[in-house]
Amino acid sequence: SGFLIDGDGRVLTNYHVVENSSEIRLLLAGGRSHNARLVGTAPAFDLALLQIEGGASAIAGMKPLPLADSDQVEIGQKVLAIGNPFGLHNTLTTGIVSGLARDIPGAPVGLGEALLQTDAAINPGNSGGPLLDSAGAVIGVNTLVAREGQNIGFAIPINFVKKILPELISMGHAYKPNLGFSALPVTSGFASLLGLSIRSGLLVQEILEGSPAALAGLKGGGRMIPMGDSVWVVGGDVIIAVNGKKIVSPHDLTVILLGARPGDKVQFEIQRGEERRTVSVILPPMHF
Structure with a gap:
């Protein structure tokens, strides 16, 4: 669709x-x-x-669909999904918005915590179709379903799409810079466990040699701590804000960098031990 x-x-x-x-x-x-x-x-x-x-x-006689403001979407509001499930053309299903800012396994890597959840029936053939509000404006692009459940579908918020569209139109692709580091979100419980002075941000785990993050002087951790089924690397920088905007998850960074270009300079506010500092990261070429 x-x-x-x-x-x-x-x-x-x-x-x-x-x-x-x-x-x-x-x-x-x-x-x-x-x-x-x-x-x-x-x-x-x-x-x-x-x-x-x-x-x-x-397309004479056809009108494009208006694009809504998906930041105004609320849980419980009525929505409509249009698509061609199983080859059944122009199928309309209804439901509500069941959740916001979902991060689910199998979602495209760049979407992170962006997805809208709906109980409107979304099936194979609905992908790419619009999720509409009751006024007929697009609030999202239907993209996937939870195969292990019923009436659990997900859509990409249209405001997220709006930030990418200019690049798709002018250049034919969207730029998602690889800064060359891995990081995990800091929770208040984890901060207390490690004795961190801040309660949110991104704890830098590892830095790729020669990457924009390495060239900017970001520091990764040096000590491994088992955390349930995973291992955290601690002792690295904690990213607090990027270009003045607070960071609490990797997806926040993705959203802030939408529309950025190779060579742009991005300001990272970090906590290193007890010291607060700002470092400049230069965004890499398209295919770094």
Whole structure:
């Protein structure tokens, strides 16, 4: 599934819907069909942008869907999902928003804690279709379901998509910089256990040699502590804020860097021991 986002014939869908396609043909409302080209991809965010051949003339009489403000979405509000589950064209299901900021196993790496949860029926064939509010505006892009449960579906919030769209349109891809470090979120309980003076942030685990993080002087940990089924590396920097915005999870960093470009300088506020300092990280080339 997919949906029209502007009057020039651009269609938004999921990347996994079209990633192995050698030819793309879209069936439009009313039974018309047109070839389309893949003009933008963002695999890390499971998003793809298509261009209908013929542009505006091919979609005469059709209106793009308005894009809502997904930051205003609330748990319990009514939603509608449109798609083609199991080849059943133009299927409409209804439900509510069941949860916000979900982070689930199997989600694309760039989405982190971004996903909206809904109990509107989303099945194979719904991927890439719109999740609408009661006014018919898009609040999300339906992307996956929890296979072990019923009526548990997830959508990419449209405000997240809005930050990526300009890059998809102008350059054909979205930039997700690899800064060359791993980190884990600091919780208040973990901070108390380790005697940290701060209660939230990202604890840097390891630094890749020669990476932007290493060149900026970020420090990883040097001591391993078993934590349940995992091992934490402690003693490294704690990232508190990036470009003045508070950081509490890896996804916060992803969101802050949306729209950034290679060569941009990003300010990291860190806690190192008892010292608070700021370091500048220069974003790497596209394929670092």
